[in-house]
Amino acid sequence: MERIKENILQVKSNIIKSCKKANREDSEVQLIAVSKYQPIEALMEAYEAGCRDFGENKVQELLVKYEQMPEDTRFHMIGHLQRNKVKSIIDKVVMIHSVDTLALAEEISKEALKKNLIVDVLIEVNVAMEDSKFGLSPDKVKDFVKEIAKLPGISVKGLMTIAPFTMNEEENRIYFHKLHQLAVDIKHENIDNVMVDLLSMGMTGDYCIAIEEGASFVRVGTGIFGERS
Numbered sequence: 248m249e250r251i252k253e254n255i256l257q258v259k260s261n262i263i264k265s266c267k268k269a270n271r272e273d274s275e276v277q278l279i280a281v282s283k284y285q286p287i288e289a290l291m292e293a294y295e296a297g298c299r300d301f302g303e304n305k306v307q308e309l310l311v312k313y314e315q316m317p318e319d320t321r322f323h324m325i326g327h328l329q330r331n332k333v334k335s336i337i338d339k340v341v342m343i344h345s346v347d348t349l350a351l352a353e354e355i356s357k358e359a360l361k362k363n364l365i366v367d368v369l370i371e372v373n374v375a376m377e378d379s380k381f382g383l384s385p386d387k388v389k390d391f392v393k394e395i396a397k398l399p400g401i402s403v404k405g406l407m408t409i410a411p412f413t414m415n416e417e418e419n420r421i422y423f424h425k426l427h428q429l430a431v432d433i434k435h436e437n438i439d440n441v442m443v444d445l446l447s448m449g450m451t452g453d454y455c456i457a458i459e460e461g462a463s464f465v466r467v468g469t470g471i472f473g474e475r476s
């Protein structure tokens with residue numbers, strides 16, 4: 248558990264270094280502690296070390312932890328989300344990073360209206376076109392965003408990607424660069440009700456490169472909590 252605090256300090260110092268290298272303000276990058284499969288004690292340790300943003304990828308687990316964590320904890324839904332689970336988390340997360348079908352967006356819109364909310368979302372893009380991954384192929388994103396823009400109760404804030412697993416983080420630079428470029432292209436369309444300023448990209452193995460390429464959220468799990476059991 249002591250390690251968690253040390254790890255967070257290390258990650259934060261790496262974030263600052265990468266920002267310097269890229270000429271960015273470190274306030275532009277938000278660290279999300281990915282706490283999936285971790286016990287509540289581990290989340291509390293990270294909380295005590297100053298973390299407020301946590302990423303979970305399973306609805307049930309997120310709901311349990313939501314009840315147990317202090318009120319100012321912010322949960323991000325970063326995993327694949329089924330339509331029938333939208334209702335239960337929609338008022339408990341600050342952002343859904345993984346919107347990748349119109350049906351899911353419509354469900355979020357419908358439930359948001361019932362609760363009088365505007366839900367911030369990111370569009371998940373499968374930049375590397377891996378068969379194993381969720382997310383839209385890059386060429387579909389622009390039209391998709393235009394469709395979502397018409398829905399009430401849901402607000403597109405940016406894009407998210409999960410880069411391929413690699414031992415050499417430099418190999419993922421091209422995917423982060425592509426996601427950034429895609430966001431810039433969509434911004435130029437000036438679609439009403441759409442902001443594509445935020446990029447959720449970079450995990451333990453590649454977050455420094457992601458920051459150099461413009462990440463706004465980095466999602467770090469094992470780099471903070473150690474290996475998941």
Ligand SMILES: *Cc1c(COP(=O)(O)O)cnc(C)c1O
Nearest residue numbers: 281304325450451466467468469
């Ligand atoms: C698990 C997970 C992470 C964190 O992965 P690490 O390699 O442990 O940092 C980030 N993003 C998503 C979507 C995840 O599911």
